Amino acid sequence: MAPVSAFIDSNFHGGAITVVSTDDVRALELRLRPDNASEFAQWFYFRVHAPRGVEQVLHIRGVETAAFPKGWPDYRACVSADGEDWRRTETSFDGSTLTIRHTPTTDVTAYAYFAPYSAEDTQRLIGRAARDPRVSVDILGMSLENAPIHRLVVKDPTNKGGRPPLWLVSRQHPGETMSGFFLEGFLGRLLDPTDSAARALLAAVDVHIVPDINPDGSRRGNLRTNFAGANLNREWDRATPEYAPEVLAVRTALEATGASQLLDLHGDEALPYVHFIPADMPAPLLERRAKFEGALLVASSDFQTEHSSTLGGPNNPRLLSHWATRNLDCLALTLEQPFKDNALRPDPIYGWSPARARRLGVDMISACYVDLVK
Numbered sequence: 001m002a003p004v005s006a007f008i009d010s011n012f013h014g015g016a017i018t019v020v021s022t023d024d025v026r027a028l029e030l031r032l033r034p035d036n037a038s039e040f041a042q043w044f045y046f047r048v049h050a051p052r053g054v055e056q057v058l059h060i061r062g063v064e065t066a067a068f069p070k071g072w073p074d075y076r077a078c079v080s081a082d083g084e085d086w087r088r089t090e091t092s093f094d095g096s097t098l099t100i101r102h103t104p105t106t107d108v109t110a111y112a113y114f115a116p117y118s119a120e121d122t123q124r125l126i127g128r129a130a131r132d133p134r135v136s137v138d139i140l141g142m143s144l145e146n147a148p149i150h151r152l153v154v155k156d157p158t159n160k161g162g163r164p165p166l167w168l169v170s171r172q173h174p175g176e177t178m179s180g181f182f183l184e185g186f187l188g189r190l191l192d193p194t195d196s197a198a199r200a201l202l203a204a205v206d207v208h209i210v211p212d213i214n215p216d217g218s219r220r221g222n223l224r225t226n227f228a229g230a231n232l233n234r235e236w237d238r239a240t241p242e243y244a245p246e247v248l249a250v251r252t253a254l255e256a257t258g259a260s261q262l263l264d265l266h267g268d269e270a271l272p273y274v275h276f277i278p279a280d281m282p283a284p285l286l287e288r289r290a291k292f293e294g295a296l297l298v299a300s301s302d303f304q305t306e307h308s309s310t311l312g313g314p315n316n317p318r319l320l321s322h323w324a325t326r327n328l329d330c331l332a333l334t335l336e337q338p339f340k341d342n343a344l345r346p347d348p349i350y351g352w353s354p355a356r357a358r359r360l361g362v363d364m365i366s367a368c369y370v371d372l373v374k
């Protein structure tokens, strides 16, 4: 067969790939493009322009040096014709090359490590929520590249108590885009006036949400770092204005309000399970954690407590959740959603997906309600 050439575009929000050869769409040669100022590489997002109906075979070379090599076995890449419906496609890993195969029915096909969540998506999330009179939006500080770090504050007039708020922080690791979809589900239910658990929760605490603490990393298609190469979730006890102003901005706000509970939203490249990372905490908080996890087990059949990563060690104050446990005396948890799939309940078409992340966000309200109200 005569070669069919392709054009590959990654010059857009969140785009990331290094193109080596596009001479033949059946043998595209690619490499991962690392974060702009660090060695971390794993995230990819690009569009292939080539005639429909011709199988596309993409070889991404050298992926054994990625940030999480264990992320490749059993991984299946995400493809989309319209940027809305992201399905998994045939993907194999031979120890150094990730090979992705897909026969498109359209002339432009997007490929991504996970369904992307752009700055526009974040602005739509904020804008939809802000139509509710109980929601206000402020700016906690600026990123290194001068993008605002937004905070949504949900404050219901029925909350007359003085308890510190429930906090959620998203996108410390900008490539972990499932957190954006999670927040859509969480906020949708939180603001639903017919949902009695959400109403009871808002009568007990205000809710503060940082939908994207790392807007520069998100725009640049970084996996784990900000513009200066900082892994924000290793900066909570040592952030400086030069290296991690994003952490300083949110930390200052957190210290001003305190927190009743804090959820730090992440994705796990390797482990195919929804889980919270382990943490040392005083006995009363461990009791709350057990109650919280018990409630989430009932609310969400995607959640489990048998499998978890040991990211950052059992107690590392550079991590937001561990820092918050120590300094704010609140139940602080790092939520991990899978990039691959939930091995307990695999979905052959979508894997772990935006829809399932949204659903987890919906179900999380039940666990917050049990911890903070019941």
Ligand SMILES: [Zn+2]
Pocket: 173, 176, 265, 266, 267
């Ligand atoms: Zn993470």
